[in-house]
Amino acid sequence: MCRIGAIKSLNYLHPSQALQLMQSQQKGHDNSGFAMIMHDLGGIFENYKHLPTLSMAATDEGVRLAEDILHQAGFQRVMQWVPETDNRPGLDINAMPNYVFETFDYPRFYRNAEQKEKEDLLLDIRLQLRAALEPNEEGFVYSFWPDVVTLKEIGDPRDIGTYFRLWEPDNKFTAKVITAQCRQNTNYDIVRYAAHPFHLQGYTALANGENTFYLKNVEFQRKLHRGYIGFESDSQCFLYTLHYVHRELDWPLRYFKHVVTPLPFTDIEKREDAQQLKAIRQSLGHLEINGPNTIIGVLPDNTLFTCCDAKKLRPIVIGRTEDTVVFSSEVCGINEILPDRDWETDIYPHEREIVTIDSKLEVQRWKQ
Amino acid sequence: METMKVQDVTPNDLPWKIIYDAHRCTLCGSCVSACSFRAIEAKVERRRLIFSESELPEPQSRFSAVPVIRQVKSIKNYCRGCGICEKICPNDAIRPERNPDSRHPIITRCLGGDSIKRGGRKNLESTVRTLDKIRVGRISQMTDPSLDAQRHTFDMLAPFGRILPPEKLPLGVGPDGLLQTSGTTPPVNWIYPVIIGDMSIGALSWRMWEAVAMAVAYLNEECGLPVRMCSGEGGVPVRLLKSKYLKYMILQIASGHFGWNRIAKAMPHMVEDPAGILIKIGQGAKPGDGGLLMAQKVAEHIQAIRGVPKTDLLSPPNHQGLYSIEESVQKMFLSFNAAFKFRVPVAIKVAASATSVSVFNNLVRDPYNIVGGFFLDGIDGGTGAAHEVSLDHTGHPIVSKLRDCYLAATAQGRQGQIPLWAAGGLGKTGDLAADAFKMICLGANGVFSGKLILQMAGCVGNDQGRCNACNTGLCPVGITTQEPPLVRRLDPEKVAQNIVNYFLAMDTEFKKLMAPIGNSSLPVGRADALVATDQAVADKLQVQYVC
Numbered sequence: 065m066c067r068i069g070a071i072k073s074l075n076y077l078h079p080s081q082a083l084q085l086m087q088s089q090q091k092g093h094d095n096s097g098f099a100m101i102m103h104d105l106g107g108i109f110e111n112y113k114h115l116p117t118l119s120m121a122a123t124d125e126g127v128r129l130a131e132d133i134l135h136q137a138g139f140q141r142v143m144q145w146v147p148e149t150d151n152r153p154g155l156d157i158n159a160m161p162n163y164v165f166e167t168f169d170y171p172r173f174y175r176n177a178e179q180k181e182k183e184d185l186l187l188d189i190r191l192q193l194r195a196a197l198e199p200n201e202e203g204f205v206y207s208f209w210p211d212v213v214t215l216k217e218i219g220d221p222r223d224i225g226t227y228f229r230l231w232e233p234d235n236k237f238t239a240k241v242i243t244a245q246c247r248q249n250t251n252y253d254i255v256r257y258a259a260h261p262f263h264l265q266g267y268t269a270l271a272n273g274e275n276t277f278y279l280k281n282v283e284f285q286r287k288l289h290r291g292y293i294g295f296e297s298d299s300q301c302f303l304y305t306l307h308y309v310h311r312e313l314d315w316p317l318r319y320f321k322h323v324v325t326p327l328p329f330t331d332i333e334k335r336e337d338a339q340q341l342k343a344i345r346q347s348l349g350h351l352e353i354n355g356p357n358t359i360i361g362v363l364p365d366n367t368l369f370t371c372c373d374a375k376k377l378r379p380i381v382i383g384r385t386e387d388t389v390v391f392s393s394e395v396c397g398i399n400e401i402l403p404d405r406d407w408e409t410d411i412y413p414h415e416r417e418i419v420t421i422d423s424k425l426e427v428q429r430w431k432q
Numbered sequence: 433m434e435t436m437k438v439q440d441v442t443p444n445d446l447p448w449k450i451i452y453d454a455h456r457c458t459l460c461g462s463c464v465s466a467c468s469f470r471a472i473e474a475k476v477e478r479r480r481l482i483f484s485e486s487e488l489p490e491p492q493s494r495f496s497a498v499p500v501i502r503q504v505k506s507i508k509n510y511c512r513g514c515g516i517c518e519k520i521c522p523n524d525a526i527r528p529e530r531n532p533d534s535r536h537p538i539i540t541r542c543l544g545g546d547s548i549k550r551g552g553r554k555n556l557e558s559t560v561r562t563l564d565k566i567r568v569g570r571i572s573q574m575t576d577p578s579l580d581a582q583r584h585t586f587d588m589l590a591p592f593g594r595i596l597p598p599e600k601l602p603l604g605v606g607p608d609g610l611l612q613t614s615g616t617t618p619p620v621n622w623i624y625p626v627i628i629g630d631m632s633i634g635a636l637s638w639r640m641w642e643a644v645a646m647a648v649a650y651l652n653e654e655c656g657l658p659v660r661m662c663s664g665e666g667g668v669p670v671r672l673l674k675s676k677y678l679k680y681m682i683l684q685i686a687s688g689h690f691g692w693n694r695i696a697k698a699m700p701h702m703v704e705d706p707a708g709i710l711i712k713i714g715q716g717a718k719p720g721d722g723g724l725l726m727a728q729k730v731a732e733h734i735q736a737i738r739g740v741p742k743t744d745l746l747s748p749p750n751h752q753g754l755y756s757i758e759e760s761v762q763k764m765f766l767s768f769n770a771a772f773k774f775r776v777p778v779a780i781k782v783a784a785s786a787t788s789v790s791v792f793n794n795l796v797r798d799p800y801n802i803v804g805g806f807f808l809d810g811i812d813g814g815t816g817a818a819h820e821v822s823l824d825h826t827g828h829p830i831v832s833k834l835r836d837c838y839l840a841a842t843a844q845g846r847q848g849q850i851p852l853w854a855a856g857g858l859g860k861t862g863d864l865a866a867d868a869f870k871m872i873c874l875g876a877n878g879v880f881s882g883k884l885i886l887q888m889a890g891c892v893g894n895d896q897g898r899c900n901a902c903n904t905g906l907c908p909v910g911i912t913t914q915e916p917p918l919v920r921r922l923d924p925e926k927v928a929q930n931i932v933n934y935f936l937a938m939d940t941e942f943k944k945l946m947a948p949i950g951n952s953s954l955p956v957g958r959a960d961a962l963v964a965t966d967q968a969v970a971d972k973l974q975v976q977y978v979c
């Protein structure tokens with residue numbers, strides 16, 4: 065069973081907060097891994113928000129392959145951060161030889177390109193890197209995007225925290241939005257790519273539960289977009305649907321909910337927007353989910369949101385203070401990092417709503 | 433001894449023998465009058481009786497003429513095994529018995545010089561049905577709890593109509609941040625995933641057809657199940673065309689265009705649009721063969737509805753003027769979409785064939801987005817009349833073909849754009865819910881069924897050659913006949929009630945299948961919910977093999 069969590073704050077936070085959030089829920093997950101994605105980066109990345117950062121775990125050969133590809137494509141490295149690791153014996157971690165967090169400047173001929181052109185380039189390069197490193201497992205390329213950093217590893221989350229010295233807060237490695245999860249996808253093979261959160265072109269998603277419409281989703285998504293690949297976890301489908309609805313179709317976020325959990329036909333008929341909702345349900349029926357899931361997502365503008373499936377509901381709680389909002393599968397996680405909040409304002413989302421947190425931490429509850 | 437020629441037809445040449453017990457028979461005559469095939473008759477037998485009239489046994493013999501019931505020895509009036517005699521006999525004195533030594537296929541051809549015709553279905557059963565080698569094997573439990581079939585609500589509807597790919601939807605974001613429609617989309621009706629298959633008002637008796645229409649109206653108006661019925665080729669009574677119940681009917685047009693004169697004339701008076709139009713290109717039970725309504729079934733009201741004299745009515749095997757798939761698309765586009773001002777979805781029905789996927793691919797790539805459904809009919813379907821050789825030896829099983837079409841759509845990312853509806857032997861064992869559910873998991877949006885509806889009405893025919901006399905116009909239970917005395921055997925209200933009850937039972941069973949896989953909407957294409965106990969079936973259908 066997964067536990068998922070996310071923190072969004074007005075201030076830069078260190079990942080130790082995310083570890084604490086998840087650690088208190090450790091009885092609910094199997095401690096087989098740790099994965100997090102940070103958006104809106106602070107610390108050493110703060111001055112490079114507009115430039116893409118590569119997050120990758122690789123062998124020496126993998127690093128060399130990746131750097132060659134990036135070099136050939138014309139990317140120029142402007143910054144590199146190598147986490148200082150704690151190699152003490154006895155840690156339960158299946159570590160890769162290198163963890164690469166490198167920020168690049170765009171190729172010269174792309175500097176004045178349209179935003180969309182740059183974004184497509186970043187995706188294509190990430191796919192190219194992934195394909196090049198995949199055959200001999202030379203490395204895992206998690207994200208290549210401005211203002212986004214991804215870390216995933218197999219092992220006990222506590223030990224992974226120790227290994228990367230994430231338990232020791234500092235102001236070098238921080239972000240305003242952190243999403244995290246403490247489990248590998250143990251239903252199937254242990255694959256680093258299978259651990260959520262997942263990232264695609266500024267969108268991040270993580271989920272718990274089991275996607276019973278996985279096959280329907282996958283078969284449809286495979287043909288929708290070149291970036292919809294992998295499918296090592298059934299939760300990747302949520303990211304791809306989010307990306308497709310919000311970015312490719314350019315529909316407001318609320319329609320993501322209409323796509324994944326369409327209203328029953330009898331309810332649609334009663335509504336003023338019946339025509340639109342029916343068209344959505346018809347054309348995107350293969351992206352429907354049938355639960356049980358809770359999804360947490362981050363949009364390119366760093367809006368954090370959550371919604372559930374409409375039938376079987378996985379728990380999610382939202383707690384908040386003046387400067388921080390925390391999403392957590394279990395309330396004990398929020399108690400850990402926001403002990404002094406007014407718990408009476410906690411939100412327990414229901415099956416027909418999306419709760420969004422914008423840049424000012426304003427909470428919007430949009431009812432389907 | 434009477435001279436006898438070995439070529440004479442005798443009961444042991446025929447497919448059924450009448451077993452008659454003279455001792456139990458009271459000679460009431462019910463069986464003879466009830467036999468619509470005139471396969472039994474009253475006769476007189478010369479019998480020798482041994483008796484004794486004295487105190488001590490002094491046997492004497494006497495000959496007397498005794499009235500009895502005898503089987504007619506004829507290839508015209510032969511027993512079809514329908515068992516009406518047995519049903520009606522108050523003393524259990526008579527019944528048909530299958531004759532394993534029948535020479536019927538040979539002598540009928542030899543004596544008649546014509547091919548054998550019959551109704552019913554394919555009668556060459558040899559192996560376990562494919563669908564019975566598949567189980568719903570992915571049971572939700574633990575991390576994905578199953579649903580409660582009684583407590584949860586289920587959204588069990590299927591599309592009829594062309595569905596646009598999402599990027600082609602005419603939707604844009606308005607000033608209020610909501611999606612607004614800025615164009616038109618093809619009409620789509622969401623209906624119950626089981627359509628009552630196309631059986632014409634000529635093939636069926638007026639009581640039977642009316643009973644089905646009644647059941648459909650009741651299911652919609654009283655039970656909340658949006659079941660649709662396809663008219664079959666042969667028109668619709670004008671009264672129905674002008675009524676509000678037309679919205680529950682899918683009007684069929686086939687190569688004979690029977691009944692369309694009336695339909696066209698009724699258009700200005702229609703108060704509702706029909707649920708859809710189904711263009712029949714082929715039929716699974718007799719692919720490559722057109723419709724055939726024997727003259728004996730062309731009663732007065734059929735002549736009126738179709739505007740024809742009393743004669744054999746043959747729909748040509750092909751639509752005249754239809755030489756290519758592109759043309760069929762044009763034909764649909766021009767005539768039917770336009771006829772109903774693009775408010776009514778138009779679909780196409782073809783016989784499953786080795787070439788179905790190519791046909792489907794052509795339609796799914798049609799740039800006009802007007803093909804509103806691909807109805808695929810397999811070999812096990814029934815028919816009112818066909819040549820036996822077609823019934824028994826032509827056709828294509830439906831299960832793998834439906835799957836092939838779905839996977840072809842999936843390979844192009846076009847699944848769901850042309851809804852797939854499948855038929856052909858579904859519900860053969862009586863469990864239509866199970867068959868339909870498995871077909872849906874394999875990629876069908878819904879199924880259609882005809883012969884099972886007849887069985888709900890009381891059809892006594894089966895796949896082992898019993899009855900199968902729909903072509904004769906002598907249906908012993910009044911379903912596929914236009915003979916008033918036979919039609920009156922059928923109680924339309926009772927038939928409607930049976931159909932309604934079956935659908936209600938089936939609806940519950942659907943939920944009982946959806947609940948364990950944890951889905952509240954139809955699992956179209958969820959082949960992962962199925963397992964196959966046969967390796968070859970598993971491989972072909974791309975489902976998990978289990979043993």
